[in-house]
Amino acid sequence: MALLSAGLLPGVLLAADALALVLLAPLVPVLAPLGLVGVWLEATLRLPVLAVAAWLLAPRHPSRATAAAVTVATTPAVFGTFQHLLGQPGAGPGLLATAPAWLGVAHAAAALALLAWAAPPVPGGVSETPGDVPKSPGTVWRTLALTWEERKVLGAALLCLVLAIVARLCKNLSLRLFSHLVHQDLDFFQGTPAAELLAQFSLEVPRVCMSVPMGANQLLRSLVMAVVVGTFMVGLAPGLALLALLEVPFGIATHRIQSARKQALQQSMMEASARTAAGVQESVAAIETIRIYSAEKEEEEQHRCNLAKELKLKEQMELELAFFTLVHRVLQLFIRVLVLFRSHQQLRDGYITPGVLVTFLLYQDRIGSHVQVLLYGFNEFLTNAAAGQKIWEYLDRKPTGSLGGTREPPELQGHxxxxxxxxxxxxxxxxxxxxxxxxxxxxxxxxxxxxxxxxxxxxxxxxxxxxxxxxxxxxxxxxxxxxxxxxxxxxxxxxxxxxxxxxxxxxxxxxxxxxxxxxxxxxxxxxxxxxxxxxxxxxxxxxxxxxxxxxxxxxxxxxxxxxxxxxxxxxxxxxxxxxxxxxxxxxxxxxxxxxxxxxxxxxxxxxxxxxxxxxxxxxxxxxxxxxxxxxxxxxxxxxxxxxxxxxxxxxxxxxxxxxxxxxxxxxxxxx
Incomplete structure (x- = not known):
């Protein structure tokens, strides 16, 4: 019966659509000059006729009948809209009444869809009664459940995909940086330590490339969860939600200040590390000269000074991190105390119930964790991206000499x-x-x-x-x-x-x-x-x-x-x-x-x-x-x-x- 109904419904819709087009024929001169608007008006006027015909044929499945009617009515208009937006050659969108061939195409597509989605006969000859209600979940949820069982494999596949993206980013950025550097003038290489350039390839390029996919994944996931949980909080208690969400602007402000300081210190740290590496490289290259002049003590002292500068910068970074963490925790604690005080007032006055309060506090804790991930993740993303500032400076640097010559004579005299x-x-x-x-x-x-x-x-x-x-x-x-x-x-x-x-x-x-x-x-x-x-x-x-x-x-x-x-x-x-x-x-x-x-x-x-x-x-x-x-x-x-x-x-x-x-x-x- 399901297959019979699926095959009968397209025929009824086709007849109803033909009747609708006959009734709309006098309006063609009015709708045609309107272009895309006229096409959608025609679809809107056809829809009631198709919906009534479909509902009369399948009153037990109104959702299926309505879906079929909407599909048949809007398919020509949707196609015409995309054709217009994509700038396809040929005439613009036209009315269905002026293009009868579209009538057959739209209804044939609907018939195939209905036949494909129709329920198959029940095995054993047991017929489906009108009162039967499906006991099993839908196919989409069953597919998702089956997919969840393979979450480890999917997680590994996603990890491999991220690693592949990172590898390709590292390869492309390293190649572009190297290709740009080899065309620089000699003054650039004389003024730039080789250890600094090596650090860009070995440390900063992978760091910048890792920050893009990892940061985007983490930020997008936390942002979606924070928006969803925040919406629920606003629905439960708007006033309390506004107080709780004050944590976001305060957190952004403190993390922006921390990020600026961290970027500056990190740049100094990288320069200090480059100086240390350059000193080691120079000492190793000139070991014979050092040995001849007995300069081992001087080289050790110089290396000790370079390491001391690195250590001082690292300690400063750690101290500032501790300070900003303390400031953020104090702000977070203050806002939570404020929310509890206000919620106590509303609970006492009867504006909220204990159940709403408990639910809200659970949501607040949940959104707090996502906001933390957002703030720290965004801060880390900015820090890692800013670590590549020197890379972009190198890529933006133009060589002073021009290599744009074109002459290639077959022979040269050598004068x-x-x-x-x-x-x-x-x-x-x-x-x-x-x-x-x-x-x-x-x-x-x-x-x-x-x-x-x-x-x-x-x-x-x-x-x-x-x-x-x-x-x-x-x-x-x-x-x-x-x-x-x-x-x-x-x-x-x-x-x-x-x-x-x-x-x-x-x-x-x-x-x-x-x-x-x-x-x-x-x-x-x-x-x-x-x-x-x-x-x-x-x-x-x-x-x-x-x-x-x-x-x-x-x-x-x-x-x-x-x-x-x-x-x-x-x-x-x-x-x-x-x-x-x-x-x-x-x-x-x-x-x-x-x-x-x-x-x-x-x-x-x-x-x-x-x-x-x-x-x-x-x-x-x-x-x-x-x-x-x-x-x-x-x-x-x-x-x-x-x-x-x-x-x-x-x-x-x-x-x-x-x-x-x-x-x-x-x-x-x-x-």
């Missing part, structure tokens, strides 16, 4: 020109390191850059490598300013090798072919032979597959330099820069590399007379300016600055800013 270049380090703006420096490094030649300490040689190399940009003037490569070249292309064509370069953990082969693809074995061996590295590599037990250790520590300094030279020559650079990378026995190597086509132009920075005399041309710097240029023989005959330099005179000059050292060479090699 370098310095045109009236001046440069001043940001930390010492009153003393320029280079002043209107102009010289050339010609293609196919070996040019040596000489001068006393502090004359600007390393700064000139940094400008040519575009590790820095000149304050004024221009550095040209083949007549084109360096900023116009694409960043990666430029550093494949201009390669630097320093006196003590860093290698990366891995094998010798991996360090030499770093960043190159499809490198031929013959090219690899040619570069290693030209760099003088082939003999010692073949003498190793594992040859090219020998592990060099962290920073190449398993190799001697000379072996590391040979590997770095092989790495540079394998790239066949247009400009090869050798910063104190040649010994006295290598004075003729640069010319051989140019003749063999392994490098088109070589710029040598050295203080060794034999290396300088082997160059094709010399550029002598003094006090940040070019004082002499010419061949070694010409400069010897002049008996000027170059001759005094060879004799050991004029060895002083204004100091340059601290050099990047091996880090600069590592960055160049990685490029």
């Amino acid at each position: 370098v020109t310095f045109q009236k270049v001046s440069f001043t380090y940001p930390g010492n703006p009153e003393h320029p390191v280079l002043k209107d420096v102009t010289f050339e490094v010609r293609s196919g030649e070996v040019t040596a850059l000489a001068g006393p300490n502090g004359s600007g040689k390393s700064t000139a190399v940094a400008l040519l490598e575009r590790l820095r940009d000149p304050g004024s003037g221009t550095v040209l490569l083949d007549g084109i300013p360096l900023p116009e070249y694409e960043h990666q292309y430029l550093h494949r064509k201009v390669v630097l090798v320093e006196q003590d370069p860093l290698l990366f953990s891995g094998t010798i082969r991996e360090n030499v072919v770093l960043g190159l693809e499809h490198c031929k074995e013959s090219e690899l061996q040619e570069a290693a032979t030209a760099a003088g590295a082939m003999d010692f590599i073949q003498g190793l037990e594992q040859g090219w597959d020998t592990e060099v250790g962290e920073h190449g520590g398993r190799l001697a300094a000379g072996e590391r330099r040979r590997v770095a030279l092989a790495r540079a020559l394998l790239r066949r650079p247009a400009v090869l820069i050798l910063d104190e990378a040649l010994d006295d026995g290598d004075e003729g190597a640069a010319q051989r590399w140019v003749r063999a086509g392994l490098a088109q132009t070589v710029l040598v920075v050295s203080h060794r007379p034999r290396v300088l005399d082997a160059a094709d041309r010399l550029v002598v710097l003094g006090h940040g300016a070019v004082v002499e240029t010419g061949t070694p023989a010409e400069l010897r005959e002049r008996c000027g600055a170059y001759s005094r330099l060879l004799l050991g005179g004029d060895s002083t000059g204004q100091p340059e800013a601290p050099r990047l050292g091996s880090e600069k060479g590592a960055a160049s090699g990685r490029r």
Whole structure:
């Protein structure tokens, strides 16, 4: 019978709907211009006819009949509304009377729904009597009850989902932060301790990422419960509820003050921890120097001072936490005493009953716990989110130099020109390191850059490598300013090798072919032979597959330099820069590399007379300016600055800013 009724009801509704549309036909000219309003007016006018027909057919199930009538009446209007809101192409919502096809669609959907929800025949042929009342709970509650039995599995699944979200947030934020930092200028890295950057990745990034899903889950759950319980309290006793809810604004005020103080102290704490870690890192890196000068006691005292500062900040944080906790507990106690006093008055005057009072107090205790979770959770959320303030500062920082060049010519001659270049380090703006420096490094030649300490040689190399940009003037490569070249292309064509370069953990082969693809074995061996590295590599037990250790520590300094030279020559650079990378026995190597086509132009920075005399041309710097240029023989005959330099005179000059050292060479090699 249920299936029969479910199949008969759609037919009756269809007939009733057709009758309603016939009766509404005269109103079509009035409703059509109204658009969406007209569609809903038509549905409203159809609804009484459909409801009466459905109720006459199924008087024992009025709710089912009403639901069917409402569904049939509103389905076209709802679809038209969504079509209008979503901006679907085509005509706007129209009346059902002007689109008869919709009549069949709406009623067919209703018929399928009624047939699907109809009660199935009772097994055993027992018919359902009109007075039967279902004894079992509804399917929704039974499904929820069954779900609750699997709460442990669902809880584990939810936990895994939260952890997955946190992992993805950490990954994305770490990647974005690292990608942004590697494009910063060198002044940023010189002014920021490495330990501070490491702390951001190891501590602050996970902390910020954990605060988002955990805090949102906790705050949303407590907020919903607080609103629900608060509504019940207002329903029981509005006056008492207003008094009890005074705890919320007072709690928010105290926690906001506490949060501001905690954020400030936490920032100071993080900076102190970074200083401590930086001191440890520096001491470990310079342990040989500490041992040579017997400075162990001084380093211990410095570390003790750093730890004392951290401890002082931590104690201050704990004291302020205790103070604000005391203030909040006193306010909470005062409000509860006030509620009890007022409830006693209302109970005495008969405004509330003892049962209402007991229920209200239970609700108050319940809402108090949720408010506490809200306040502490929100405070913790703000604190954790504020811990990432330094991260957002790093992400918002823009590098001073521009890396937006696009030029990638197929060939470069390697002709370098310095045109009236001046440069001043940001930390010492009153003393320029280079002043209107102009010289050339010609293609196919070996040019040596000489001068006393502090004359600007390393700064000139940094400008040519575009590790820095000149304050004024221009550095040209083949007549084109360096900023116009694409960043990666430029550093494949201009390669630097320093006196003590860093290698990366891995094998010798991996360090030499770093960043190159499809490198031929013959090219690899040619570069290693030209760099003088082939003999010692073949003498190793594992040859090219020998592990060099962290920073190449398993190799001697000379072996590391040979590997770095092989790495540079394998790239066949247009400009090869050798910063104190040649010994006295290598004075003729640069010319051989140019003749063999392994490098088109070589710029040598050295203080060794034999290396300088082997160059094709010399550029002598003094006090940040070019004082002499010419061949070694010409400069010897002049008996000027170059001759005094060879004799050991004029060895002083204004100091340059601290050099990047091996880090600069590592960055160049990685490029």
